[in-house]
Amino acid sequence: xxxxxxxxxxxxxxxxxxxxxxxxxxxxxxxxxxxxxxxxxxxxxxxxxxxxxxxxxxxxxxxxxxxxxxxxxxxxxxxxxxxxxxxxxxxxxxxxxxxxxxxxxxxxxxxxxxxxxxxxxxxxxxxxxxxxxxxxxxxxxxxxxxxxxxxxxxxxxxxxxxxxxxxxxxxxxxxxxxxxxxxxxxxxxxxxxxxxxxxxxxxxxxxxxxxxxxxxxxxxxxxxxxxxxxxxxxxxxxxxxxxxxxxxxx
Numbered sequence: 001x002x003x004x005x006x007x008x009x010x011x012x013x014x015x016x017x018x019x020x021x022x023x024x025x026x027x028x029x030x031x032x033x034x035x036x037x038x039x040x041x042x043x044x045x046x047x048x049x050x051x052x053x054x055x056x057x058x059x060x061x062x063x064x065x066x067x068x069x070x071x072x073x074x075x076x077x078x079x080x081x082x083x084x085x086x087x088x089x090x091x092x093x094x095x096x097x098x099x100x101x102x103x104x105x106x107x108x109x110x111x112x113x114x115x116x117x118x119x120x121x122x123x124x125x126x127x128x129x130x131x132x133x134x135x136x137x138x139x140x141x142x143x144x145x146x147x148x149x150x151x152x153x154x155x156x157x158x159x160x161x162x163x164x165x166x167x168x169x170x171x172x173x174x175x176x177x178x179x180x181x182x183x184x185x186x187x188x189x190x191x192x193x194x195x196x197x198x199x200x201x202x203x204x205x206x207x208x209x210x211x212x213x214x215x216x217x218x219x220x221x222x223x224x225x226x227x228x229x230x231x232x233x234x235x236x237x238x239x240x241x242x243x244x245x246x247x248x249x250x
Contacts, residue, residue: 003222005030007121008068010061012036012051012108013078014043017177018127021213022075029217031073034064036108051078051104052096061111071115073220076105077127081179082141089141101145105152117163121222124160126153126169127212130235133171150231157229166228168219173235176206201236202243 009026013019014035023043027033033045036057040046045067049060065071079101082089089097105126116122129146131139150169157167174180174197187193198205215234218224233239 002030004073004217004220007072007119007222008032008034008064008070009073009075009220010034010036010064010071010108010112011075011077012049012104013127014075015039015041015046017179018172018175018209018212018216019075019077021209022077022216025210025213025217026073026220032068034068036060036064036078051107052099054107057104057107058111061108061115065115070118071112072119072121072123074108074112074116074124075127075216075220076108076124077216078104078108079127079145081183082145083138083183084140085138086140088138094141097141098145098148101142102148102152105149109156113160113163113165116165120164121225122163122165123220123222123224124156124165124167125216125219126167127216128153128169128171128231130171130173130233130238132231133239153231154229161228166219166225168227168230168232170212170215170219171231171233171235171239172212173201173207173233173238175209175212177209180206201238202241203236204246205236207234207236 009031011019011023014023015037023033035043035046036049047060049056082097126149128149131143132146132150153169184190184193212234215232
């Protein structure tokens with residue numbers, strides 16, 4: 001028996017990367033875990049869902065609630081990336097990324113709210129990013145979406161105090177996920193690009209998906225009942241630490 005035994009968790013974007021790691025961790029700790037993803041085939045309880053489609057989101061949430069008798073935890077993890085400065089992406093791409101990354105969280109939360117309100121241990125965890133609080137190069141659109149998620153998390157946490165629903169977010173640094181892998185593969189020098197990403201995090205390595213998953217599990221746990229409106233950094237110290245440059249051999 002663990003604190004998640006008997007609870008049902010929904011994870012959007014749970015088919016790979018951070019979402020898949022979180023799904024495995026919550027399942028290991030006793031939760032009924034439902035994965036909502038464009039490709040949920042590897043999940044034990046998977047539901048095909050595009051978070052940019054409100055009808056699909058509502059149908060998937062209702063299917064989960066029917067199968068398990070309710071929903072206690074929602075992990076809003078689905079998201080897409082974008083590269084470039086403020087002029088690099090056209091209007092259509094700005095709308096697409098904001099629609100998936102921000103409005104997608106709204107759709108999933110809106111659909112799950114009636115079920116979360118009936119739970120004695122309701123929690124929402126949003127996947128945010130170091131990009132919400134640090135100026136990263138060539139990530140204007142992505143950073144804008146993650147900044148919105150940070151503000152949305154605080155607003156939701158305030159709005160749903162009376163409902164007994166805790167809302168927090170996790171802010172990973174650059175994580176070793178399939179999406180980052182694709183960015184590295186597209187770089188002119190993938191080895192040098194990986195080294196640069198590792199070097200900008202004070203711990204000198206990329207964050208792992210499991211590390212972010214465990215942070216999400218902490219925020220979702222009933223044992224964290226007094227934690228709401230919090231942005232938990234899992235970034236190797238990138239946001240708050242300013243170490244001296246490492247000495248190099250001459």
